[in-house]
Amino acid sequence: MDTSDRHFQSDLAEIAAEKYKAGTLSRRGFLSAMGALGLVPLLGNRALAQASEVVVCNWGGEASDILRDLLGKAFEEETGIPVRVDGDGPSPGKVRAMVESGAVVWDVCDSAAGSAMVMNDAGVVQEIDYSIVDKGKVLDGTALPFAVGNYIFSYAMAYNPTMLPGGVPQNWADVWNVKDFPGMRTFRKSVRGQLETAAQAMGIAREEVYAFLDDEGIKAAIAKFRELRENIIVWGSGSDSQNLFLQNEVAMGNIYSTRAFLLKDQMEPGTFKMTYDGALLQPGMWVVPKNNPAGAETAMKFIASAQDPQLQADWFVAIGNGPINPAAAKLVPAELSEWNPNTPENVAKQVIYNDEWYGKNQVAAEELYIDALIG
C-alpha cells in the first residue's frame, strides 16, 4: 500500500537490486536508481563504465521516442556511439542529487534557461565547450557559458472555440474577462511564462512587460491571478495541459506551443486554436551535469551534432520544437511554418524571455504566485 511516498524509495531500491542481479537492469541503470534514491555512497563509487553510450535525459512521452529516433540515430551514425534516452525529467533537484551522490548517469539534459541558471548556481553543471559546439548555430543570446539552446518553444494562448459560443478570446485581457468568455482557464503551476500574460492583460505593451514587472508590477500581476483563481485549473507537466484540453476541462489557457502542436492533430477539427500573439518565446537549453559518465567531450559532440539544420527542421515537424538554429527555418515545410515559434513573423508577435528578470525575481514571485492560487 503505497499511500505515502516514504515507503516508495526503499521499495524501488529493492526492485532495482533484484533486477540488477537478474541481469535485466544494466549497471548504469542500477547506479541511476541508487543515485536517485541517495544510496550510492553506500555502494562505493568505482567503475562508472567507459563511454560506450550517451544518455540524454528529457521529459518523457513522445518527445523521448522522437529524440532517440532522430537526434540519437543521427549521432550514432556519425560517431558509432549509441544514444539512450531517459525520459525521467532532469529537474534541478534530480541533477543535484545525482552529482552530489557521485552517481551521474545523464550526459546531456534537456533543461530550460531558468532551471539551467538554478543548476549553475548550485554548481552541478559543466561549462559548454564552444570549440566543439557552434555558437553561430543557435539563436542569439542562447549560448550561455553553462548552457546552450537546443530548441525554441513558447507559452502561448490556446482555446477551444466550441466551448466559447459567445466568441473567442483575441488577447490576454479577454482571457481575464470571465463574463464574456465563460469557462475554465489553465495556467502553469509556476510563474514561468505566466506573469507576462497577466501584465499584457492589464494593457502593458509587449516590449514593456519586463520593465513593468518590478516589485510593484509583480504584485499587480499576482493580484490579477488571485482575481481569476476560481476559474483556473493549474497544469504541472506539459501532458497535464494537453489532457485538460483533450478532456474539455478548460476552454482556454496558456500552454506550451509544443503541446499545442500535438493538440492540433489530436483534437477534432475546429475545436482547437492557438496564437503566437502575446506569447512568450523561450529557448530550451542543453546542460551537461558535472562528471557525466561519457565524458565532457562526447556530450559536447552530441550537442554539436543536434545543431544540424536539417535535423532541427525534422525535429520540429515531428513534435513542434521550434528550431534553435535560424538556418533551419527555411527547411520547415511551408504548411507548418505558422506553428514555428522561431519565424521572423511569429517572433515579432511575442514577448522574448528575459532570463535576467527570472534570475532576479523568480523565487520571490513563485511564492506569491502559489499563495495567490492555493487555498
Place this chain on the structure above:
Amino acid sequence: MNEKLRYWMLVLPALAVMILFYIWPVLNIWGISVTEPSAGLGNYTRMFDSNAVRVSFVLTFRVAAITTILCLLLGYVLAYTISNFATRVRPLMLGLVLLPFWVSVLIRSFAWIVLLGRSGLVNDALMDAGLISTPIRFMHNELGVLIAMVHVMLPFAVLPMLTNMRGIDGSYMRAARGLGASEWRAFREVYFPQTLPGVFSGGLLVFVLSLGFYITPALLGGGRVMMISEYITYQIQEFLNWGLGAALSVALLVATAIVLLVAARFVNLRKTFLERS
C-alpha cells in the same frame, strides 16, 4: 545473559534498518534545515513569514481533518454492518474493503478523474438523464480531493474499528436490552463506548496518513489544493531550496508529533495500537 543476547540478535536487524534508512536520513534533513543555504535559523524565519506556507499548512490540516471525519462516519457504519449483520457475506465484504489496497493510489486517483471530470461518467450520466444542463464541477477543487481521499483512506478507518467491534461480546447488548433499554439507548450507552478505542485508532491513522499525502490532492485538486508535502517537493525539485524544504518537513514532523501527543492525552495509545482485543 544468553537470553539478553538472543533478544538483541532478534531486534538488531530491524533496528539497523530503521537507523540506516529512517533515523539517519531524518537527522540529515534536520541538519540541512539549519545549514543550507547558510547556517542558522533563516529557513525557519522564512517559513513562518511566508503566507503561502501558512495557507498550505491550514489547507493540509483542514483536508486531513475533513477526510478523517468522513472516513470515521462512513467507516463506522460499514464496520458495524460487517461485524453485526453480514455473517454469511462477511468474507466478501471484508474482501471489498481490502481490494483497493491492491491497486496503486495513482491508478485509483486517475479512476476518479475519469469518473468526476467535466465530461466524465458521472456528469455524462446526469446530463443524459436530464438532471443537469451544465456539468457540475466535481473535481479540480477541494471537493474532488475529499471524495478521492475518503476513498483511499477508508480501509485505514474500517479495519481498526472492525477488529475492535468484533471483539465486543454480544452479551452486553443482550443484557442491556433485557434490562429494558431501548435499542438506541443500548447502542448509545453500552455498545458505542466500547467501540471508542477503534474509532480513535482509526481516526488517528487516517489523520496522520492524510497529513503527509499529496498524490491524490495534486491530481484532483486542479493544482490549487497544494498540500504541504507537495509544497516541499516543489521547493526541493524545482528550486533546489533544500534548506526551506527540509525546514518544512521538520515542521510537518513536529506538527504530526504534536497531534499524537495531544491524542495521547485522550487515548491510551499503547492500548489502542498494541493491545487490540
